[in-house]
Amino acid sequence: MAQVSSLDYFNISELLSEDEVMIQRATREFVDHEVLPVISKHHRDATFPTELIPKMAELGFLGSSLPTEYGCAGLNNVAYGLLMQELERGDSGIRSFCSVQGALVMYPIFQFGSDEQKKKWLPQLASGKKIGCFGLTEPDFGSNPGGMKTRARKKGNDWILSGAKMWITNGSMADVAVVWAKDDDGVIRGFLVEKGMKGFSAPEMTRKFSLRASVTSELVFHDVVVPESNRLPKAEGISSPLKCLTQARYGIAWGALGAAIACYETALSYAKSRIQFDKPIAGFQLIQEKLVWMLTEITKGQLLALQLGRLKDQNKAKFTHVSMGKMNNVRIAREITHLAREILGANGILDEYPVIRHMMNIESVYTYEGTNEMHTLILGADITGIEAYR
Amino acid sequence: MSRGDRFLLDLSPEGGDEKNMKIGVLLKQVPDTATKVKIVNDAIDESEVKWVINPYDEYAVEAALRLKEKAGGGEVVIVTAGPARAVETMRQVLAMGADRGIRIDTAGLTLDPYTTAVMLAAACKDEQFNIIFAGKQAVDDDCAQVHIGVAEFLQIPHVSPIEKFELNADLTQAVVERPVSGGVKEVIEVKLPAVFGCEKGLNEPRYASLPGIMKAKSKPMKELSGRDLLQGKTPLLAQSQYALPPEGRKGKMISGTAHEAAKELVRLLREEAKVV
Numbered sequence: 197m198a199q200v201s202s203l204d205y206f207n208i209s210e211l212l213s214e215d216e217v218m219i220q221r222a223t224r225e226f227v228d229h230e231v232l233p234v235i236s237k238h239h240r241d242a243t244f245p246t247e248l249i250p251k252m253a254e255l256g257f258l259g260s261s262l263p264t265e266y267g268c269a270g271l272n273n274v275a276y277g278l279l280m281q282e283l284e285r286g287d288s289g290i291r292s293f294c295s296v297q298g299a300l301v302m303y304p305i306f307q308f309g310s311d312e313q314k315k316k317w318l319p320q321l322a323s324g325k326k327i328g329c330f331g332l333t334e335p336d337f338g339s340n341p342g343g344m345k346t347r348a349r350k351k352g353n354d355w356i357l358s359g360a361k362m363w364i365t366n367g368s369m370a371d372v373a374v375v376w377a378k379d380d381d382g383v384i385r386g387f388l389v390e391k392g393m394k395g396f397s398a399p400e401m402t403r404k405f406s407l408r409a410s411v412t413s414e415l416v417f418h419d420v421v422v423p424e425s426n427r428l429p430k431a432e433g434i435s436s437p438l439k440c441l442t443q444a445r446y447g448i449a450w451g452a453l454g455a456a457i458a459c460y461e462t463a464l465s466y467a468k469s470r471i472q473f474d475k476p477i478a479g480f481q482l483i484q485e486k487l488v489w490m491l492t493e494i495t496k497g498q499l500l501a502l503q504l505g506r507l508k509d510q511n512k513a514k515f516t517h518v519s520m521g522k523m524n525n526v527r528i529a530r531e532i533t534h535l536a537r538e539i540l541g542a543n544g545i546l547d548e549y550p551v552i553r554h555m556m557n558i559e560s561v562y563t564y565e566g567t568n569e570m571h572t573l574i575l576g577a578d579i580t581g582i583e584a585y586r
Numbered sequence: 587m588s589r590g591d592r593f594l595l596d597l598s599p600e601g602g603d604e605k606n607m608k609i610g611v612l613l614k615q616v617p618d619t620a621t622k623v624k625i626v627n628d629a630i631d632e633s634e635v636k637w638v639i640n641p642y643d644e645y646a647v648e649a650a651l652r653l654k655e656k657a658g659g660g661e662v663v664i665v666t667a668g669p670a671r672a673v674e675t676m677r678q679v680l681a682m683g684a685d686r687g688i689r690i691d692t693a694g695l696t697l698d699p700y701t702t703a704v705m706l707a708a709a710c711k712d713e714q715f716n717i718i719f720a721g722k723q724a725v726d727d728d729c730a731q732v733h734i735g736v737a738e739f740l741q742i743p744h745v746s747p748i749e750k751f752e753l754n755a756d757l758t759q760a761v762v763e764r765p766v767s768g769g770v771k772e773v774i775e776v777k778l779p780a781v782f783g784c785e786k787g788l789n790e791p792r793y794a795s796l797p798g799i800m801k802a803k804s805k806p807m808k809e810l811s812g813r814d815l816l817q818g819k820t821p822l823l824a825q826s827q828y829a830l831p832p833e834g835r836k837g838k839m840i841s842g843t844a845h846e847a848a849k850e851l852v853r854l855l856r857e858e859a860k861v862v
Contacts, residue, residue, distance in 0.1 A: 198674050199636070201636075214674070214677065214803065215799050215800060215802070215803055218677065218678065218681060218794065218799045218802070219796060219799055222681070222793060222794045222796070222799060225793065226793055254795065255793055255794075255795045255796060256795045256796030256797045256798075257796065260796050264797065264800075268797075269795075269796035269797045269799075269800055270797075270800060271796060271800070275796075279796070
């Protein structure tokens with residue numbers, strides 16, 4: 197039986213199909229050869245590795261779980277998850293790019309778009325010829341997106357968009373933005389706002405200490421005229437963007453494991469070779485305890501993510517399941533990045549090792565796509581029937 | 587008449603059809619080069635071995651895929667002699683874009699380069715390939731004999747290793763570059779059909795794409811019996827025993843200035859190593 201080429205203490209390979217294993221292995225190989233050699237420099241320079249876009253597109257990484265008729269790979273949820281894990285083992289910024297393009301741009305066009313919109317956008321987005329972003333969060337509305345201020349007023353056969361979005365991954369490099377705005381009746385609707393539309397700008401947010409190899413932007417709409425043909429006809433209400441987020445959060449439940457695995461593997465190999473008091477520090481009980489905790493939490497996270505994927509493939513996954521996956525796996529990944537940093541001692545702060553980069557990245561992942569706190573309260577509401585966050 | 591015309595497809599412009607170029611690739615599954623070899627009961631313990639495509643074979647696969655793409659049609663067929671686990675490696679090559687696979691089952695057989703070449707040649711003969719690519723050697727036993735044996739038994743030419751490959755316009759002849767010692771390159775014209783052993787640098791092998799991986803599982807895979815193909819032929823080589831190389835001797839660092847170190851080195855060579 198084929199084995200994954202990644203950390204697999206509980207032999208989850210045995211629970212995977214042959215093509216799922218092949219996808220994990222192929223992606224890890226890609227990350228080893230194409231992402232890891234360039235990522236530190238991009239992180240230092242705070243640039244997104246755009247040179248990887250055509251390569252990732254050609255290999256089918258963009259919108260990989262959408263059907264083949266749009267030029268996509270048609271992966272099941274588990275294979276898609278393994279792809280996200282391996283990409284984030286490279287860098288959360290690379291995984292974020294693919295998450296946004298696939299789950300937050302192509303997915304809503306596929307799910308809520310007209311046939312014309314699907315035909316026009318999906319193949320171009322799959323091939324990386326066009327880049328997309330997703331505009332929901334606003335400066336004053338993060339955990340409570342339903343309160344958004346961005347407005348879409350109907351004027352003849354057009355819509356006039358005004359307002360601003362913030363913390364938008366891929367924003368400044370995007371050719372198309374999936375933008376959520378309230379109409380005159382207060383109903384949230386989705387629009388495809390294209391680069392170059394008058395009154396639309398996407399200034400990049402700089403000076404980040406996290407996700408430095410990823411573009412984060414504001415989206416500003418100054419009475420932008422958007423034709424009715426650019427409205428997503430099947431999207432209506434806050435549940436539409438939340439459905440997209442459920443897709444993306446599912447990928448993060450796997451992706452966070454990738455960052456955790458990168459840090460665990462680095463810490464383990466460092467601990468075995470770093471000599472203090474005439475023996476490898478891996479031989480000290482306090483180091484072993486940290487390593488074992490990391491391994492155990494990653495293994496539990498893998499089993500959680502895998503069953504989440506299987507449920508999702510059977511259409512049995514509830515959004516609360518996805519919340520638990522995102523909440524748990526990002527939380528443990530965050531602690532694992534810190535423990536790895538501790539094990540590496542002073543070397544842990546150098547970008548010669550991937551640890552500090554992952555540690556800073558995961559701070560964003562912990563907060564975006566539903567904060568750890570919101571996912572906790574979503575689960576709290578599910579089991580008690582009482583919403584604690586309102 | 588070229589020797590290969592005896593049984594392989596006619597590739598002349600009148601008789602050949604470039605769209606039907608049939609390309610064979612000899613593929614071997616080998617242990618990952620990072621594998622730590624263990625010997626148990628005078629045999630290599632395979633229980634913890636991770637298996638991969640022989641790295642040189644990846645260049646062969648890429649050369650075959652590029653040739654098919656350039657010709658605008660045809661078929662890339664991979665031929666492997668190996669046990670059931672080799673299917674996994676073959677699927678990876680199908681995911682890269684090869685069209686189908688033939689596995690010669692070797693379960694229960696004791697083989698050497700000669701018998702392996704006999705089996706592969708027999709399978710290739712039935713396929714009537716226009717051209718065959720292989721890695722210049724496999725990184726497990728490093729024999730570098732099998733593909734040459736295949737060419738010999740098919741009675742067609744071979745060139746190995748090659749660093750450059752081009753096909754002439756009427757697809758009857760290849761022009762290849764073969765490195766020889768001292769940085770000199772031989773440029774060789776070869777009439778097809780022929781076997782080529784591929785060297786690192788010939789091309790950059792592609793990654794398997796996700797759609798390619800999804801398609802791979804439905805591509806045809808044929809199994810042949812190695813025993814049948816051997817027709818009673820037996821190995822010319824016998825393995826008498828396995829031994830790991832001796833543990834590397836510990837080096838000794840000599841410190842101090844160049845002058846002191848040189849003095850110490852001479853002293854050690856004279857007094858400890860007793861070589862000067």
